[in-house]
Structures are given as structure tokens and as C-alpha cells.
Amino acid sequence: MVPPSLLAAEKEEAKAVLTLFLKKQGLSSALAARVINKSDAFVDHLVSQLHSVHKSRYLSPKLIFLDTAGRELTTLEIRDALIPYLETLLEEYGGILVDVVENFPNPPVKESIEANYQNPITEENLDTLVSPSNAILDSKKLKALARVSEISPAGKFPAHVCYLVELGMDLEAIREVIRKFPAFAYYSLDRKIKPLVEFLLDLGILKSDIPTIISKRPQLCGISLSENLIPTMTFLENLGVDKRQWAKVIYRFPALLTYSRSKLKGTVDFLYEVGLSAENVGKVLTRCPNIISYSVEDKLRPTVEYFSSLGIDVAHLLQRSPQTFGLSIEANLKPLTEFFLERGYSIEDVRTMISRYGALYTFSVAENLVPKWEFFLTMDYPKSELVKFPQYFGYSLEVRIKPRYAIVKEHGVRLLLNQVLSLSGPEFDKALRRKVKKKHNN
Secondary structure, eight states, rough: OHHHHHHHHHHHHHHHHHHHHHHHHTOOHHHHHHHHHHHHHHHHHHHHHHHHTTGGGSGGGGTTTBBSOBOOOOHHHHHHHHHHHHHHHHHHHHHHHHHHHHHSOOOHHHHHHHHHIOOOTTTTTTTHOOGGGGGOOOOHHHHHHHHOOOOOOOOOOOHHHHHHHHHHHOOOHHHHHHOOOOGGGGGGGGIIIHHHHHHHHHHOOOOGHHHHHHHGGGGGSOOOOOIIIHHHHHHHHHHHGGGGGHHHHHHHHHGGGSSSSHHHHHHHHHHHHHTOHHHHHHHHHHHHHGGSOOOOIIIHHHHHHEEEHOOOOOHHHHHHOOGGGGGGGIIIIHHHHHHHHHTTOHHHHHHHHHHHHGGGSSSSSIIIIHHHHHHHHTTTTTTTTHHOOGGGGGGGGIIIIIHHHHHEEEEEEOOOOOHHSSOOOHHHHHHHHHHHHHHHHH
């Protein structure tokens, strides 16, 4: 059971992520705010999604919002859990995403296609489902949906649907896969789906993670194991991917195995070009395999040139935070640099901060840096403290920063910002007790 205070904080974090996502789709701040005000049910759904992604951290009251090291989830971790889900919804619903959010749990398209029909979609009622109100699903998708929704005279769904349900996918999750990739409905269970699942299980991937992988990249089921997947994995191992980490790599970015060898080699050659060693190239590919999806000429090279212009050690940053290189220079990187320069920090300070906390550039200025900066100004720390500990911006304002600082103030002592935020609960208590004892002894 999540305590009400933490649940409220999680909702605020979810609202911030959703607001940022909507604004990136072109909504103004005012319009995004109006959407959020109408979307309480969807925000609750996002919190549930967060709990699902980090379910192991909610098994015990002592572990609520904590990772295995006893550290609370950061804003970055919360965002990384929710953004991929929002991107999936955007891919499915496109221009009516706002309607989906506001009307959750009854999104317009699903209402028109499924909720208004008691029976499964079939070839017989297919024509009645095609109308302007659900034009987002073309006939190809509808036929594929009909295929996985058919019920036999014995009252059973098709064999491949039953198999996927046994793996842990519910019928709606299977339909979502079909909407994104209709060809999946026609894959043979024995020749396509089951061999891939067994292969993934042999790699050490948990059975409970298989539905997520299939949902992210159903195309994997259509690729030959012997002619494509296994040779591609061998190729990537030769490029440095840790073969002991395949379970994690595939779970993080299953699309990695669907790229051509020329694409894979092109990205790796560029990583060597900017100064990464063979060992570090392997580490980057293992930790952040989705870097392969970034265009070398349109994304990676311009980003490297931008950071180089600031005097930042690009190879070091790539090693520490490769996801930073997938961001927009104009929309993400420049505004963050300007944010610190406008507040009196020097380029040298910015270089120091990014060298100490590579993920800093992945945060939104408006949704993350501004509110945390404003609170920092009330904390009686010099600005130089953020140069020493830029990780401050990675902690949740409501869940970690404000509560911890309030405790310190209540005891009338002073701790380094690093101690206030980075220590686990027990270690924080110890540091606080030592300070209080020292204060009383003096």
C-alpha cells in the first residue's frame, strides 16, 4: 500500500511528465494545463503504469519508491518509465491523443471500435466498423484485429492468442500490438512466435518480460533465428556487446536486433571516431542499445559538435550518458546551457556539472530545472553547491528534496547537499544524529 503522501507526489511527477510530453507534441503551456486538469483518471493510470514498471520496488512498505540500493526513484527514472508508454499511445492514436487522455478510460477510438460491440470483431461486422470516426484504423488493421478476435465453435481464441495470454499478455495488449503491426496477427505460432519466445527464455529473459518485448518490437517474431537474429547477436558481440547481458539489452531495446549490419557498424565506427575505446563502445551498446537508432549525420555528429564547442569531453559524456545524444540541440541542449549561464554560472561550471552528472542535459528546463532551482534558492546553500552536486536535479522535488530538507531544518543543523539527498534512509538518519550530537556537545 503506497502512503497517501507518496501517492500524491507520484501523481505530481506523472502530471509533470505528461505536461512535458504534450508540449513536445506542440501544445501550448496553457492548453497542456487544461488537458491535465481534465485528466485525473489518466494521471492515476500513469501512476499505476509506474508501479507496474517498478513493481519489485513496491513489494514491501519499506521499499516504496526505493531501488535496490535504498535510493528513491529519481525524476529521470520516473520519466524513463512513463515516456515510452506515452510514445506508444501517440503512435497508436496520433492526432486524437488529447481526446484519449481526457476521456480515459474510454478513449474515442476504442469506444467506436470495440466498446460499442458486445461480440468480437469478425469479418461479418467488419464493414460496419469502418467510418470517419475511427479512420485511424484502416481495413488492414481491422482484418488483423478480426483474426485475433475470432472465437472457435469450442469457445476458444486462436492458438497463438491463447499462447500469448499464457505468457501474461491480456487480449487488449495483443490487440494493441496488432494495431501497431498488423502482420503479427498472421505469424505462425509454431514456426515464428514460439521459437522466438523459447530463444529469449534460453537467454535468461524472464517469462514476465516477454510480453513487454513483444509489445515493443513484434517484428522480432518474423525474423529468422538462424539466418538473422543469432548472426546479428554474434556481430554485436564482436563489436563489444557483453553477451552475458543479452537479457537486459534485449529488454531495454529489442529493436536492436532488427537493424542492418551496415547501420550497426556505422554507429560503432562513429563512437570510435569520437574517442571511445573498444571496451567503452561495448559498455555504451550494452547500457544504451537504443543509441543505434540515432542517425549519425543528423543526430550524433551535430550533438558531438555542440558539446565540443562548449569544451566538454565528448567521449566521457558518451560513456556516462549516451541517451543525451538523442536530444534536440535547439529544444533541449541549448536551453539548458543558457539556463545556467543566465543564473551566473560560467562555461567552466557547466562543464564541471556535466562531467559529474551526464544525465543533466536530459531534464526539461521548465518542468524540472526551474521549480528545483527556485526551491534551491530557499535552501541556504551557495550556488557553488550545485556545481559540486548537480545530481540535485535528478531527485524528486516533492518526494525527496523538500521532505529531506525539512527534516534537516527541523533539527537546526546543516548537512552538505550531497548528504541530504544521496544517502539512503538509514545513512541519512546516522548523519543527522551525528550532526545533532555534535551541535549539543558544542
